[in-house]
Amino acid sequence: MTMAMASVEKPRDDQITDAPPSSGDIVFWTTRSDITPLRYPGGKRKLGPFIADLITKDGRKPKLIAEPFAGGASVSISLLEAGYAEEIALNDLDELVAAFWSIVFSRDADALAEIVENAEVSVPEWYRMKKLRPASMMEAAFKCLFLNRTSFSGSLHNQAGPMGGRNQAKGDLIGSRFNKEKIAKRIRQLGRIHERVRSVTCGHYSQAIRTHGSADTLWYLDPPFFAKADRLYRHHFDEAAHNFMCMNVTRIKGRWILSYDDHADARRLYGDNPGFARIGLQYTAAVGETRQQKGEIVVSDIIARRRATSADLGREIEIPRRSVQRATKRPRSI
Secondary structure, three states: OOOOOOOOOOOOOOOOOOOOOOOOOEEOOOOOOOOOOOOOOOOOHHHHHHHHHHHHHHOOOOOEEEEOOOOOOHHHHHHHHOOOOOEEEEEEOOHHHHHHHHHHOOOOHHHHHHHHHOOOOOHHHHHHHHHOOOOOHHHHHHHHHHHHHHEHHHOOOOOOOEOOOOOOOOOOOOOOOOOHHHHHHHHHHHHOOHHHEEEEEEOOHHHHHHHHOOOOEEEEEOOOOOOOHHHHOOOOOOHHHHHHHHHHHHHOOOEEEEEEEOOHHHHHHHOOOOOEEEEEEEEEEEEOOEEEEEEEEEEEHHHHHHHHOOOOOOOEEEOOOOOOEEHHHOOOOO
């Protein structure tokens, strides 16, 4: 069974049909703000329309979309729910993140949702959870969610502090991103599609690539940032790891899409790749007293193949902020 938007109107969040994505009147995708229960640094939810369009233009729906750096998993989940793949597979090196997705996509999702509904959200509880050594997968899953929803920038990093600070005297406070009802509802929704999640694993991305390498797999690779990754993630890349990824990504078995923050080192490594493109996400972020346009770098063998057969494919692409668009207002395609 596939999950797709069955008409021009936006469907209910849990609507399920057997219809495949259309290549005609509508571009199907999901960009709902709560696509994932996790607040993840560098989340790529807004890339959904672009990747959906790539899959449509390539003319072949993958049997599996695999994310070896799952994090918030917004891309895989949005494409799965919109009918762009039959199954997804998730992997993350962070054992808390892997535990969270293992529980969400299992028969234990309801139990996790109930824990969320009854959670105490306070600064003392934050410090207790920070020190907690989980004794079960469920404890690890809830620790991941709790700290993610109550810590600065959603970071699980050891140095990340509680939102609002110890004294709750600045910015968003500890419970401002912990809407129990909405989070629990979304966990239950995702739990109902657990049979379409082939696996959730915890380990190095290379192991996931060996396990799921296939012509029927579409890889979405979103490695850690170049900038400040050591402050955001518990596991990050050093220069050698970034270089290794660059040298080996073209050897992956299956189609692949790689995304990075638009950073000078990413442009240096991938700028000459025929599948290179810069994506404007149409949102800004404050940096000091100025605001900077945020963007992404995407590299893909699908882009490279299309570019080889078309002389007018640009390297700069804008993605509108829309959930469902008719053909007359589709995002500019590469």
